[in-house]
Amino acid sequence: MSTVDLQNVSRWYGNVVAVNDISMTLQPGVTGLLGPNGAGKTTVLHMMAGFLAPSRGVVTIDGSPTWRNPGIYRSLGLVAEREAVHGFLSAYEFVLACAKMQKLPDPAAATKRALELVEMTSAQDRRIDTFSKGMRQRTRVAAALVHEPQVLLLDEPFNGMDPRQRMHMMELLHTLGDQGHTILFSSHILEEVEQLSGLVQVIVAGRLAASGDYRRIRRLMTNRPHVFAVQSSDDRRLAVALIGEKSVSGIEVEANGLTVRASDYGSFTRALPRIALGEGIRLRKLLPSDESLESVFSYLLEA
Known part of the structure; x- marks a missing residue:
């Protein structure tokens, strides 16, 4: 079980402050990251994933800083909002390449397991550029899960999924959370967050506006x-x-x-x-x- 911790974290670009003095701790389970467009959600996720250095403060996973620390990717999976998949690969080839980069002992078996988790085995041999957006999303989730990470970060993971696919993905994330994985997902659709998690981190204008169970937040x-x-x-x-x-x-x-x-x-x-x-x-x-x-x-x- 892993913990993600942000302590007094800020990030600015020139004179623009994207994230302003945020502190939060993510424990095992599923947490929703909420905020209007431009609030700083993606910046927070990228700092957690080690893609961005905090301008101030520290971001750690189990006590280890995420910035310039490639070792964290052994326990971290990320589905970014922007797609970065090669369309000429099949789903199987793409997830297998991710398994090999993780130096897994049996990459083929790990690939099969990950594709089964997201219900993509029937289309695993098709080129990714023939997929719908929802199918590409599920393939990217499989790639993020192939090494069974303890921490999973997802930026708008339900984009393009039809209602059945969305329901299955929610059930999968619920199961992983119950198994002790630490999962943070951002979404602009409040119904998705309400169905998937009672725990929220709400960012407004780069600041943490609220943290915890949203029902308790309301009562306060x-x-x-x-x-x-x-x-x-x-x-x-x-x-x-x-x-x-x-x-x-x-x-x-x-x-x-x-x-x-x-x-x-x-x-x-x-x-x-x-x-x-x-x-x-x-x-x-x-x-x-x-x-x-x-x-x-x-x-x-x-x-």
């Missing part, structure tokens, strides 16, 4: 009211009873229940059962309405 946003959907055996009577609760800042009675805005997540969720019990009302539903990753991300961008 005390300056924004929390919105809940509530259904009970008597919604109107419950609404009247909740008006006096200090943590409740607003209530809307709708046809399918209540929309409750609370200033404090913990206080409200503790008070609601007590109030309902005191009024003899049965609660049927309590669901946070704004704890999606999309809500968290939009709040962070507005901050």
Whole structure:
């Protein structure tokens, strides 16, 4: 099991600051890297992969710096956003070449295993320049996995994949994360990150805006009211009873229940059962309405 660590890392190009004083630690499992275009996500991934030197700070994998350290590639796999594959090679030839560069004891067996993982064996003898974008992506993932790295970095890995291919890739990354691999993937599609990982690193304008489980991040946003959907055996009577609760800042009675805005997540969720019990009302539903990753991300961008 491997750990990727960034300590006070900055990277600038002339007068342009791409990444500004970022610290983060990636543990085994799957983590999503989020941010708008130009936020610095690719720069962070390239520094982790040893392609770029930090202008300030240190990037390490298991304590070893990534810059000018070719030895890290024995335990690191990378799928960059930009494609760098030779179209005249077949998928098998491309992944086999990567296996040989890693000096694996049985490159042919490793190639077969990697292509099976990404469901590319049926097309392994076709030239890469005949592939769809999704097929090329899966071939590149196979090449990154051929040496069974402990750390896997993926920049927009689902680009060009159809829904079935995307679902299979998500299942594969889930499995690898559960097996103890450290995986970081960037995506501009929030639904992909929400399905694949609860853990996020959010970069906005080159700075780390939030880190951790996105639901916990939302609950720490005390300056924004929390919105809940509530259904009970008597919604109107419950609404009247909740008006006096200090943590409740607003209530809307709708046809399918209540929309409750609370200033404090913990206080409200503790008070609601007590109030309902005191009024003899049965609660049927309590669901946070704004704890999606999309809500968290939009709040962070507005901050």
